[in-house]
Amino acid sequence: MxxxxxxxxxxxxxxxxxxxxxxxxxxxxxxxxxxxxxxxxxxxxxxxxxxxxxxxxxxxxxxxxxxxxxxxxxxxxxxxxxxxxxxxxxxxxxxxxxxxxxxxxxxxxxxxxxxxxxxxxxxxxxxxxxxxxxxxxxxxxxxxxxxxxxxxxxxxxHCGITTEDLSVDFFIPEEAKRFVRGIFEEHGIRDSDTVVHIHPTSRWFFKCWKDESMAEVIGWLVNQGIKTVVTSSPAQKEIEKTERILSLVPLHALPGALSHLVVLCGRTTLKQLGALSAAADLFFGVDSAPMHMAAAVGTPVLALFGPSGVPNWGPWDEQAPHAYGRKSGVQKTERHTVLQSDRECVPCGRDGCNGSKKSDCLESITVPEVEEALREKIGGMPKQHARPTRPTRFDGPIPKSI
Missing domain, CATH: 3.40.50.2000 (Glycogen Phosphorylase B;)
Structure with missing residues (x-):
């Protein structure tokens, strides 16, 4: 040096x-x-x-x-x-x-x-x-x-420039908070409701789960009466993929199940997307920028990973900076959960298997595995992250922890 x-x-x-x-x-x-x-x-x-x-x-x-x-x-x-x-x-x-x-x-x-x-x-x-x-x-x-x-x-x-505060901050303007308040009011989302924010896509489709599987999980949530807000980026290919997923969602078990599903594909700015995650009880999605944003605003994350390395790219938890100690498989911090195949080839860092743009390791994650993880995350939600305290998130700083 x-x-x-x-x-x-x-x-x-x-x-x-x-x-x-x-x-x-x-x-x-x-x-x-x-x-x-x-x-x-x-x-x-x-x-x-x-x-x-x-x-x-x-x-x-x-x-x-x-x-x-x-x-x-x-x-x-x-x-x-x-x-x-x-x-x-x-x-x-x-x-x-x-x-x-x-x-x-x-x-x-x-x-x-x-x-x-x-x-x-x-x-x-x-x-x-x-x-x-x-x-x-x-x-x-x-x-x-x-x-x-x-x-x-x-x-x-290496040059003596350090900090003890490892938190990743994402700042949300008042306009974005008002946007989310309006969406919740429009769709009758009450303080007592459980809200799950789902962002099913990534700009790289080899990081996306099977459309049919994602649709089945969305249907499972809304049929239980859980308010489920689905988003995508404004990119046309991601909007189309999300719309295809939604077209496959089974809405049959609960009368009026459709009223529990809110679709905002391509309708949010990055700041509004972050405000939505901050207002939700849980973020569910894949390895993507919205996943990192949700972690940054303190919302628990359930993420599905394919070829990416979780120790490098898992949802950040500043309280557990070394929590992702395994190269693959199911990994958890107190706040976040990552589901990933434990195949020997994972993580490979490639854009799909054999140049196919599809990741077999990601597609091998089953719907029951995801539903069980969701059940655990929703059932184990800390009291301070419950809906009665949510309005305070729109009146002051976004909390860094839950």
Whole structure:
């Protein structure tokens, strides 16, 4: 490692995370560590367009720069000119430190061309272009077996930048809270009702459970009188997949069962989605950004995992940062539960089996297994997470724990 950081020289910090929504959300503890170490510093996040909302409103983040990924599809000349202009705009901001949490080639160049005195990153260990590691001043060894929250913190902890508060915060504006209040009033959801928020899709379908199985579980919930709110992202392919799931839902056991089902496919912003999870008693879904958001607002999560590593990507619980100690199978924290096949090949990190975009390990999870886990989560709901206290969530800060 190079010379130690001089705090007096660190006034403007750029944190780079050019990944997806959930990845960006899990960087929040890094901003907290930076603010605790450099309380007077101005902290800016650099993220991909479409991911910035998960940091919006967070007092730990002073500013957000957005990188337009659509430039990747432009002609070579236009792409070169566009990226050069963006790099210049970053340099003009006069950052003293960059923290690269992306580990890609573009962030490495951005860090170097920013002109920052201190440039922190995880040791690339030979990944990327030749000489990439020389673009940084401080490289940290990162334990890839740990949760991404901890891996992100490893990058700065190596330089003495730490925090004891490992919580991931997702801030919800009043407008989003009003939206959810209106939805609940419109559908007659009362304080005494149990509400389950289901987000059945991911942007990557190899992370999705079988449509028929998801539909059966939704039907099982609503036929028991449980208020079930189903959402999807605004992406057309996810809306269509969710609509297909809903078309398969069996609604026959309980008269008026349809009244317990609320469908909001493609109708919510990220902030509204987070507000909905905060107002629910339980979030049920797959490995996705909404799963991470639900965990961030303190709502218990039941998640189905396929090829992804739960120790790296499981729903975060700051009270149990090392809880996911097995590589696969059923894993729990006090707050969250993850169901995953215990096949030897899990986790493989691939986009489906043999390039099929379908994950046999995920599809092997059975409906009875999921129903039993749901029964356990709903039946064991802590008193302080019961509906009578829910209105306070809309009048004050979102709770960090339950």
């Amino acid at each position: 190079r010379a130690p950081l001089n705090p007096a020289l660190v006034k403007r910090i750029l944190v780079i995370k050019l990944r997806h929504i959930g990845d960006v959300l899990l960087t929040v503890p890094v901003f907290r560590a930076l603010k605790e170490t450099f309380p007077a510093a101005h902290c800016t996040a650099l993220v991909n367009a479409g991911t910035e909302e998960v940091l919006r409103g967070n007092p730990l983040v002073d500013d957000i720069l957005v990188f337009d990924r659509s430039i990747k599809g432009a002609s070579l000349l236009r792409r070169y000119l566009g990226e050069a202009s963006f790099y210049r705009s970053v340099r003009d901001r006069g950052f003293d430190m960059t923290v690269d949490l992306t580990s890609g080639d573009r962030p490495a160049l951005l860090s170097f061309l920013s002109g920052a005195r201190y440039r922190l990153a995880a040791d690339p260990r030979g990944a990327g272009f030749i000489g990439k590691k020389h673009l940084y001043t401080h490289l940290a060894p990162v334990d890839g077996r740990r949760h991404m929250v901890l891996q992100n913190l490893d990058v700065v902890r």
